[in-house]
Amino acid sequence: MDRDxxxxxxxxxxxxxxEETEIATRLKNDNVLEIQDNTKxxxxxxxxxxxxxxxHDSFNLSLFMDSISTHRFGRFLIWSPRLSSxxxxxxxxxxxxxxxxxxVADVQFKGRGRSKNVWESPKGCLMFSFTLxxxxxxIVPLTQYMISLAVTEAVKSICDKKGLPYIDIRIKWPNDLYLNGLKIGGILCTSSYCSRKFDTSVGVGLNVDNEQPTTCLNAxxxxxxxxxxxxxxxxxxxxxxHKFEMLFDLFMDRGFKSLEELYYRTWLHSEQKVVVEVTIEDKFIRSVVTIQGLTSSGYLLAIGDDNQMYELHPDGNSLDFFKGLVGRKL
Incomplete structure (x- = not known):
C-alpha cells in the first residue's frame, strides 16, 4: 500500500x-478535526x-440528504472516499x-469489530459511525441491541415501501447481523464518561453489494x-x-422493555439450547440450558432442566459468544 x-x-x-451547513463551515475554517494515528x-x-x-460508485451525499427526515440524527454528514475507520x-x-x-466511508482500511477483530471494509459495504x-x-450496554433492531427494521421498511420481497435479516446476540445463516453486518459501540454523560460512538457495517466472502443484501x-x-x-x-430516532425515543422514555417483543421476533435465539459452564457452589459444571431472553443488564437469560434461571455471559476468551458462555444462578 502507498504509505502517503x-x-x-x-x-x-x-x-x-x-444550521448544519454553518457548523460544517466553522469546522472547516477552524481546522479542528483530527484522526487517530496522525493522519493528515x-x-x-x-x-x-x-x-x-x-x-459513480461514491456515496451520493445529495441523495442521502434528500432521504433524511429526522430531527437530530444523520443531519450532519462527514463523508470520505477512504478512511482508516x-x-x-x-x-x-x-x-x-x-x-x-x-x-460514512466508501472504503475502510482499518475497520474494527468486537474484541479488536478487523472488519473487512471494501467498496459495496455501508460503513458508518455516529455520535450518541x-x-x-x-442503559448504555443495551444500546447495541436497539441499534441492531433499527438496522433490521430499516431494511424491512425499504422492502415495504418499494414492494420488494421480504429480506429476513436476523440479529445474533450481542451485535451481529445475519442473513440466510451468514454474517452480513455488525455493530460496535464505544463509550466514555464526560461531564456526567456517556459519549457513545456507534459503528455499523452492513454488506450491501459484496457477494464474497459470505453474502450480501443485493445477492x-x-x-x-x-x-x-x-x-x-x-x-x-x-x-x-428514521427508524433509529423513533426507537431511541421509545428506548429513552420506556426502556428496552418496550422493544423486547420486537427484538425477540428478530433475533436468532428464542428457545435455543446451548452448553454452558455454570458455577454451582464454587464448582464449574457443564450444563445444557435454554435461552429465554435478556436480563435487565443485557446478558442472556436461560433456564436449566431443573427450572433454575441463569444469566449467561461470555468468558472473554472465545471469538464466538456461544462457544464461550458461562453462567450464574439468578
Whole structure:
C-alpha cells in the first residue's frame, strides 16, 4: 500500500439545513478535526468537492440528504472516499461534533469489530459511525441491541415501501447481523464518561453489494426477485436513522422493555439450547440450558432442566459468544 495514501485522507462536510451547513463551515475554517494515528486530513465543504464526488460508485451525499427526515440524527454528514475507520473520526472529535453526526466511508482500511477483530471494509459495504449521548449508564450496554433492531427494521421498511420481497435479516446476540445463516453486518459501540454523560460512538457495517466472502443484501434480493431495483447505501442509511430516532425515543422514555417483543421476533435465539459452564457452589459444571431472553443488564437469560434461571455471559476468551458462555444462578 502507498504509505502517503494511508497517512492522508479527504473528508467532505455537509448538512441538512442552514444550521448544519454553518457548523460544517466553522469546522472547516477552524481546522479542528483530527484522526487517530496522525493522519493528515483535508477538509472540504460539499460545494468544494466536485472532483471527489464524480465517481459513480461514491456515496451520493445529495441523495442521502434528500432521504433524511429526522430531527437530530444523520443531519450532519462527514463523508470520505477512504478512511482508516469511521470510528477514528467520530470518537476523537466527539466534543467538536453535534450529537447525531454521521461519518460514512466508501472504503475502510482499518475497520474494527468486537474484541479488536478487523472488519473487512471494501467498496459495496455501508460503513458508518455516529455520535450518541446518554446520561443513564445502566442503559448504555443495551444500546447495541436497539441499534441492531433499527438496522433490521430499516431494511424491512425499504422492502415495504418499494414492494420488494421480504429480506429476513436476523440479529445474533450481542451485535451481529445475519442473513440466510451468514454474517452480513455488525455493530460496535464505544463509550466514555464526560461531564456526567456517556459519549457513545456507534459503528455499523452492513454488506450491501459484496457477494464474497459470505453474502450480501443485493445477492439475496436478486435471487428472490431478479428484476427488482437493488438496495442502495443511501436509502438504507436514511431509513436507518428514521427508524433509529423513533426507537431511541421509545428506548429513552420506556426502556428496552418496550422493544423486547420486537427484538425477540428478530433475533436468532428464542428457545435455543446451548452448553454452558455454570458455577454451582464454587464448582464449574457443564450444563445444557435454554435461552429465554435478556436480563435487565443485557446478558442472556436461560433456564436449566431443573427450572433454575441463569444469566449467561461470555468468558472473554472465545471469538464466538456461544462457544464461550458461562453462567450464574439468578
Amino acid at each position: 495514501a494511508s497517512s492522508s485522507c479527504s473528508m467532505v462536510l455537509c448538512g441538512k439545513s442552514s 486530513v483535508s477538509i472540504f465543504l460539499e460545494s468544494e468537492a466536485e472532483n471527489l464526488l464524480v465517481k 469511521t470510528h477514528d473520526v467520530v470518537a476523537p472529535n466527539f466534543s467538536e461534533l453535534p450529537i447525531g453526526t454521521v461519518c 449521548q446518554m446520561e443513564d449508564g445502566r 439475496v434480493l436478486k435471487e428472490l426477485s431478479p428484476t427488482s431495483s437493488l438496495f442502495t447505501r443511501e436509502e438504507i442509511l436514511g431509513a436507518f436513522f
